[in-house]
Amino acid sequence: MRNPVIRIGTRGSDLALWQANHVKAQLEALGCTVELNIIQTQGDRIQDLSFDKLEGKGFFTKEIESALLDQSIDLAVHSHKDLETTPPSGLVIAAVSEREDPRDLLLIRPEAHDPAQPLGLKVDAIVGTSSARRQSILRHFRNDIVLKELRGNVPTRIEKLRRGAYDAIVLAKAGVSRLGLDTRDLMSLTLDPKTFVPAPAQGVLGLQVREKDESTYAWVRKLNHIAAENAIAIEREVLKNMDGGCQLPLGVYNDGESVHVAYGKSKQDPAVLFTFSLEKDQPLVQTIVSTLNAL
DSSP: OOOOEEEEEEOOOOHHHHHHHHHHHHHHHHHEEEEEEEEEOOOHHHOOOOGGSSSSOOTTTHHHHHHHHSOOOOOEEEEGGSSSSSTTTEEEEEOOOOOOOOEEEEOOOGBOOOTGGGGGGGGOOEEOOOOOOHHHHHHHOOOOOEEEEEOOHHHHHHHHTTTTTOEEEEEEEEEEEEEEOTTTTTEEOOOTTTTSOTTTTOOOEEEEEEEEEEHHHHHHHOOOOHHHHHHHHHHHHHHHHHTOOSSSEEEEEEEEEEEEEOHHHHHSSOOOEEEEEEEETSSSHHHHHHHHTTO
16 A cells, blocks of 8 residues: 555644644555645634524534545544544544543642532632533532533633633543643643543544545544444434434443543533443433433
């Protein structure tokens, strides 16, 4: 197989560039020549609105997928949790990465920390997150806290916390770990994924190519992590059957023994938590979806 030139499309945030460069290094180790193209998405351009005020879906992926389809790039590196469950016609996921820590991270200003309270937050704390899932789960644990929208890349969000715009914020631990950010001046609580359930495929990268680009598919497929692919398949299938996007208050996490689910009818409603056993002969996805739809 002749070694190709592969053009990667990525967002320009620190985390997106880390992810793209991580994949770039892996492909270069296989002998490929790799270029990076930075593409601005709707989610990057519009920072003053919450996600539920933005039109459509795929806030962080649509423009990159369009570049794939018009052959401006050959490979898109996404946070898998941002991808729609039904891809645009002509595009496929060639590989997924090994799963980074899928848990969420609660960062708390020291003066807002109260270990006697659930989640270690003082009464009436102001907590920042724009995720409908995180808001709904937070309401499950605490009905007194004030939830406030939080936008921006990972370092920007942490700086907003340090400046006092929030008492605490919730982030994906994978992003903080990948960027190697120093948060020692803040109280840090890694949240149990069995109760503070992550987004489907959180911590996994999705490597997307054109369906008919057999050469790029074959090279990228060499990077596939089969254990992660199998683990997130159930998580993504539940999301798909719930007709959900990133603004559905739904967490699904497959730990290899059980599937943990958190679901709220809206981000204003406290999430309800479930655990389903991974039995081989059980129609698991249908059982989960039927249970959630019955709420």
